[in-house]
Amino acid sequence: MVIRGTLVALLALAAAGTSLVAQTTPVHGINGSWEAYPLRGEGFGSGVPPKTAVPPPSAVPQPPLKQPYLDEWQATQARNAELTRKGLPPPSTGMACIPEGMPGMMQVTFPMEILETPGQITIIQEAFTQVRRVYLDAPAIAPQDAEPRFSGHSTGKWEGDTLVVQTVGVKETVRFRNTPHSMNMRISERMRMVNGEIMQNQVTIDDPEYLTKPWTWTWMYKRWPGYKIQEYVCEDNRYFEDPNLRYQRLRVN
Amino acid sequence: MSIDVMTLRRVSVRAAAILLAISVLSASTVRAHHSFAPYEPNKQIKLAGVVTEFKWTNPHVYIQIDAQESAGGETKRWLIECASTSILNRAGWRFNLIKPGDKITVIVSPLRTGEPAALLKQMLLADGSKYGNGAAAGAATIQ
Numbered sequence: 253m254v255i256r257g258t259l260v261a262l263l264a265l266a267a268a269g270t271s272l273v274a275q276t277t278p279v280h281g282i283n284g285s286w287e288a289y290p291l292r293g294e295g296f297g298s299g300v301p302p303k304t305a306v307p308p309p310s311a312v313p314q315p316p317l318k319q320p321y322l323d324e325w326q327a328t329q330a331r332n333a334e335l336t337r338k339g340l341p342p343p344s345t346g347m348a349c350i351p352e353g354m355p356g357m358m359q360v361t362f363p364m365e366i367l368e369t370p371g372q373i374t375i376i377q378e379a380f381t382q383v384r385r386v387y388l389d390a391p392a393i394a395p396q397d398a399e400p401r402f403s404g405h406s407t408g409k410w411e412g413d414t415l416v417v418q419t420v421g422v423k424e425t426v427r428f429r430n431t432p433h434s435m436n437m438r439i440s441e442r443m444r445m446v447n448g449e450i451m452q453n454q455v456t457i458d459d460p461e462y463l464t465k466p467w468t469w470t471w472m473y474k475r476w477p478g479y480k481i482q483e484y485v486c487e488d489n490r491y492f493e494d495p496n497l498r499y500q501r502l503r504v505n
Numbered sequence: 506m507s508i509d510v511m512t513l514r515r516v517s518v519r520a521a522a523i524l525l526a527i528s529v530l531s532a533s534t535v536r537a538h539h540s541f542a543p544y545e546p547n548k549q550i551k552l553a554g555v556v557t558e559f560k561w562t563n564p565h566v567y568i569q570i571d572a573q574e575s576a577g578g579e580t581k582r583w584l585i586e587c588a589s590t591s592i593l594n595r596a597g598w599r600f601n602l603i604k605p606g607d608k609i610t611v612i613v614s615p616l617r618t619g620e621p622a623a624l625l626k627q628m629l630l631a632d633g634s635k636y637g638n639g640a641a642a643g644a645a646t647i648q
């Protein structure tokens with residue numbers, strides 16, 4: 253009786269194991285560490301160029317903002333440029349130890365790691381130890397149901413060799429390139445290997461409340477074999493906003 | 506008529522210049538967590554002194570040294586700003602590379618305000634080894 257019971261239990265375990273294997277998402281080869289491409293030089297990346305020449309992507313275009321947001325954005329950019337020229341740079345979130353959030357965290361001077369596990373892609377950005385979890389084949393989240401977060405809420409699916417990710421719920425205080433957005437903003441990403449070393453990410457931002465048309469560009473990453481992501485906790489921030497003059501200052505003593 | 510064309514041309518040249526400035530600014534500023542603009546852009550000095558503190562922290566690593574700008578000059582306590590820990594690790598540094606009491610020489614860009622703080626360009630240790638501060642901080646232009 254005991255033997256039969258054990259056998260049944262073992263068979264059940266075996267069946268469960270089989271179904272787990274069947275549910276395992278195929279590995280698409282994006283596991284591992286990545287650095288922004290084009291490479292940014294010594295101290296930032298491996299400095300090892302790709303084996304095959306890959307044309308770098310175009311620069312991120314200016315945000316196609318509606319009025320009056322476009323005028324406000326241009327005035328802010330001009331003011332920031334003027335302050336910076338005088339050596340009085342305006343306050344920034346990075347200066348205050350606040351992470352980039354989405355989509356800025358997908359292209360900074362620090363490397364990132366991608367982990368493929370069944371049902372989930374996890375993206376870990378070294379800067380500020382930012383983490384994104386992309387739930388595969390999960391129901392889409394309505395923006396009004398998404399708790400505002402720096403990295404938002406991401407769902408994804410594989411369309412052939414392309415990982416398609418939708419992100420909603422990015423906090424309104426997260427300003428990519430000083431661009432305002434609504435809580436209805438949707439970020440779409442299409443990530444695909446260009447060759448064995450380079451991955452591209454076609455990013456599109458839809459936000460009809462603020463943008464006249466979708467804002468789209470391509471970022472690229474180069475695989476960095478063997479790189480181990482390091483800890484980054486923002487613990488000793490010596491920059492502060494001068495309360496009267498509204499620019500960055502360094503606490504010297 | 507020709508004046509109008511010239512005026513239009515000047516306006517469009519100015520608009521193009523502003524757009525270029527904006528694109529250059531946005532390309533450079535989004536990549537650093539804060540601006541290095543408070544430091545002298547074109548001035549580098551050499552300080553030789555003794556380490557009083559080495560803080561291996563983020564967002565920046567800091568070295569405090571009691572140093573003189575020139576032999577026989579006034580000794581001041583300087584705060585030297587370096588890149589983040591991971592950038593320095595990638596540039597060959599280690600968390601225990603220097604310690605209080607070590608004699609070092611640094612090539613730096615001082616703050617524009619004249620306060621005794623500076624952005625590191627290169628560190629020279631007593632054994633002759635040299636360490637940079639990552640690409641964003643820039644390289645030493647003096648010896």
